[in-house]
Amino acid sequence: MTEILLQNGAKVTLLDVNTSAGKSLKEALDKQYGREKTLFLSCNVGSDEQIQAAFQKIIETFGGIDIVCNNAGILNESEWEKTVSINLLGVIRVTYLALEHMNKTNGGRGGVIVNTASLAGLGPLLSCPVYTATKHGVIGFTRAMAAASTASGYGVRFSALCPGFVQTNLCSNILDNLGQFSHLTDATQKYVDQGVIKVSEVAKCLLELVTDETKNGEALMVTTNIKKYITFPTFTQ
Numbered sequence: 001m002t003e004i005l006l007q008n009g010a011k012v013t014l015l016d017v018n019t020s021a022g023k024s025l026k027e028a029l030d031k032q033y034g035r036e037k038t039l040f041l042s043c044n045v046g047s048d049e050q051i052q053a054a055f056q057k058i059i060e061t062f063g064g065i066d067i068v069c070n071n072a073g074i075l076n077e078s079e080w081e082k083t084v085s086i087n088l089l090g091v092i093r094v095t096y097l098a099l100e101h102m103n104k105t106n107g108g109r110g111g112v113i114v115n116t117a118s119l120a121g122l123g124p125l126l127s128c129p130v131y132t133a134t135k136h137g138v139i140g141f142t143r144a145m146a147a148a149s150t151a152s153g154y155g156v157r158f159s160a161l162c163p164g165f166v167q168t169n170l171c172s173n174i175l176d177n178l179g180q181f182s183h184l185t186d187a188t189q190k191y192v193d194q195g196v197i198k199v200s201e202v203a204k205c206l207l208e209l210v211t212d213e214t215k216n217g218e219a220l221m222v223t224t225n226i227k228k229y230i231t232f233p234t235f236t237q
């Protein structure tokens with residue numbers, strides 16, 4: 001995701017609780033894109049203070065915040081409260097703190113916030129009900145924020161990215177983290193066996209949500225053979 005943003009002219013700040021991984025990635029990106037194009041800051045999305053400090057440093061370094069990608073996430077059905085704290089509460093926390101800087105009614109210059117949900121945010125994944133709940137929550141929060149932003153004149157677009165299985169560390173460790181639902185490994189594997197998508201495909205979808213200014217309140221589903229904007233039921237007469 002970082003690379004596609006850099007390739008399209010953005011300067012990118014990487015925020016991650018994993019300091020060693022973040023520093024290593026920064027070193028690699030420096031060689032390819034130049035030291036001035038990226039910044040790495042150690043940051044736990046569970047901490048208001050760390051997020052606020054990071055945003056302050058970003059503004060000092062790059063002058064403002066135009067794009068936020070809430071991508072931090074875990075899957076651990078044993079440590080389910082931590083899963084909620086990071087996957088859902090972290091998205092809400094970062095969004096609200098970013099809005100303080102991006103909101104046009106607050107002196108900001110607007111922008112776009114893309115939240116990484118999941119296919120499990122659109123349908124229940126039986127082996128990880130809490131993960132499923134967090135991702136459903138991310139989609140609901142994102143869509144509500146999009147409507148609130150439009151109605152309030154914030155000038156900030158919000159959309160959710162809903163990938164199927166993607167070849168990453170999280171995907172590699174899934175079956176170890178199903179907790180009381182580990183007996184449903186085979187059922188989960190069934191979905192994995194339907195195909196795993198490349199990170200580059202997800203990144204292209206991110207770029208579309210960032211650059212297409214008509215996209216607000218969207219949930220973009222991407223799997224090995226489907227890419228579609230989800231239509232949700234409406235209840236107003």
Ligand SMILES: NC(=O)C1=CN([C@@H]2O[C@H](COP(=O)(O)OP(=O)(O)OC[C@H]3O[C@@H](n4cnc5c(N)ncnc54)[C@H](O)[C@@H]3O)[C@@H](O)[C@H]2O)C=CC1
Pocket residue numbers: 015016017018021043044045046071072073074086090116117118119162163164165166167168169170171
């Ligand atoms: N891998 C997959 O099959 C899919 C993943 N997703 C979502 O994509 C997002 C990225 O996950 P992956 O790249 O797959 O997993 P990953 O495990 O490779 O990356 C997750 C990143 O989040 C960071 N992180 C974890 N807790 C954090 C915290 N408290 N504060 C800051 N950073 C924290 C980790 O250090 C790691 O760098 C997650 O939200 C995940 O739920 C959605 C659909 C499919």
Ligand SMILES: CCCCCC(=O)CC\C=C/C=C/C=C/[C@@H](O)[C@@H](O)CCCC(=O)O
Pocket residue numbers: 075117118119120122123124125126127128131163164165166170171174188191
């Ligand atoms: C096991 C956790 C995976 C963590 C990474 C992901 O977020 C991957 C999500 C990938 C697939 C999710 C599939 C969800 C399927 C459900 O919607 C299922 O209920 C579909 C039922 C309807 C159907 O099969 O037609």
